[in-house]
Amino acid sequence: MIPQGVSVDQAGFAAPEGVSDPQLNLTTTPEVARPGGEALQRRLTEVLRDGVPRPFLLAAEQVGSTLIVLPRSSARQRAAMLTFAAEDRIAASVDRTRVAPGPVVASAGAPQLAFIVDRGVLDACPVAADRILPEYLLIPRPAEGWAVWRDADRCVVRAADGTGFAASAAMLPLLWTRAGQPAVASLGDPLPTSVASVPAIPAPPDLVELAYGLPRVRPGDAARTWRPVMVVAGVLALGLMAHLAVLAADVAALSRIADRAKVTAQAAMAGPLPGIAVTSDVGPILARLAPTVAAPQGSALLPLLSDVSLALSDAGAAASFRRLAWGAAGNELVVLVQAADLDGLQAVERGLSERGFAVRPGAASAGDGGAEAEMRISRASS
Numbered sequence: 001m002i003p004q005g006v007s008v009d010q011a012g013f014a015a016p017e018g019v020s021d022p023q024l025n026l027t028t029t030p031e032v033a034r035p036g037g038e039a040l041q042r043r044l045t046e047v048l049r050d051g052v053p054r055p056f057l058l059a060a061e062q063v064g065s066t067l068i069v070l071p072r073s074s075a076r077q078r079a080a081m082l083t084f085a086a087e088d089r090i091a092a093s094v095d096r097t098r099v100a101p102g103p104v105v106a107s108a109g110a111p112q113l114a115f116i117v118d119r120g121v122l123d124a125c126p127v128a129a130d131r132i133l134p135e136y137l138l139i140p141r142p143a144e145g146w147a148v149w150r151d152a153d154r155c156v157v158r159a160a161d162g163t164g165f166a167a168s169a170a171m172l173p174l175l176w177t178r179a180g181q182p183a184v185a186s187l188g189d190p191l192p193t194s195v196a197s198v199p200a201i202p203a204p205p206d207l208v209e210l211a212y213g214l215p216r217v218r219p220g221d222a223a224r225t226w227r228p229v230m231v232v233a234g235v236l237a238l239g240l241m242a243h244l245a246v247l248a249a250d251v252a253a254l255s256r257i258a259d260r261a262k263v264t265a266q267a268a269m270a271g272p273l274p275g276i277a278v279t280s281d282v283g284p285i286l287a288r289l290a291p292t293v294a295a296p297q298g299s300a301l302l303p304l305l306s307d308v309s310l311a312l313s314d315a316g317a318a319a320s321f322r323r324l325a326w327g328a329a330g331n332e333l334v335v336l337v338q339a340a341d342l343d344g345l346q347a348v349e350r351g352l353s354e355r356g357f358a359v360r361p362g363a364a365s366a367g368d369g370g371a372e373a374e375m376r377i378s379r380a381s382s
Contacts, residue, residue, distance in 0.1 A: 033124035034059035036135035039151035039188055043138055047205055053130030055213060060156050060166035063134040063214075064090075064116035065102075067161060072108035080229055082114050090116060098122060102162060103137070103212040113162040115214060122216055131213025136164030138210070140203045145183030148172070149202070150191055300331045300379075308333060308377055311355040312348065319348045322372065332378035342371045349375065356380050 035041065036057035044057055068085045070078055083099045090097050102113030115134060125132050139147050139158035147158045155172050158164045160182075167175055173194040176184065184197035191197045266278045269285065276285060305324075312319065323336035339345045345364055352359045358380040364373035 055133040056129035065163040067111035
């Protein structure tokens, strides 16, 4: 993968996914299909079997590569989905480019190697060629890092993820540094000394990749690409219309139910609440139907107790209450009064009576600790 921070225009190649600008910018002139380097052309001649038609080796600068994860789908659906998945990585109109899956079809959820080529480049490839082979597919995919084939001032790189690109020898050290200095196998001319590399003998290319060919542009390709999309869009539109129709029917049915319920409620309200119209505001109806709650009557205990205490204080009677009870039935205060002697009890009774209270004394008892008697005190009736 190419490091962050290196733009396609600076490197002068078709970059794979991973550059700072995610768009693949195929900068070469579309009307010209550039063949691969001379060294890799010779390599192609060496590895081709007798009788096998020779493909056109397309320069790496004109073939972008990227990894795209697709869900499970048919071959026709994958072709359409590849195009749309790569759309945001292409610095050109989708109609002007061709997105093709790599030699091996990845399983659902696994990264799919995809090639991106300008349709003008494919048109410019020799018609006599049996097929069009991306240049870096002649370099076997390394187990890790990069495999770099240098031919004079030009370097063709194949990454361990299957993507590839081309760059000048002067630019390679910068790209290698930005990529985190991956392991590099040098397959051609010696690489710049600033790139740590290990010379390696080129292994034969993978037979599946060697037999690969980019799809040529044929009349109607764009229509065939868009046709499944239009079919899917049409199905989705029909489904949306059906849902809207069901929703409209539900709304109409609910409106009829609400109207019937309103008529029923109005008829029910006519008896207990004549003249009340049923509306969405149920506050007035609830206010009319709410039961009337009688205000609770206040207890006479505290006022009576307060007046009795004040009366005893004014009378100067020396007495105390040892027990206090309230007779709610007769609104009377039942107290056990204690005084120094029986005369003190009589003074309490007399003082309360003089101040307008009805006093019913009970049996009194006297002893060494004083005298006490139970008194029932209430307000005298007028």
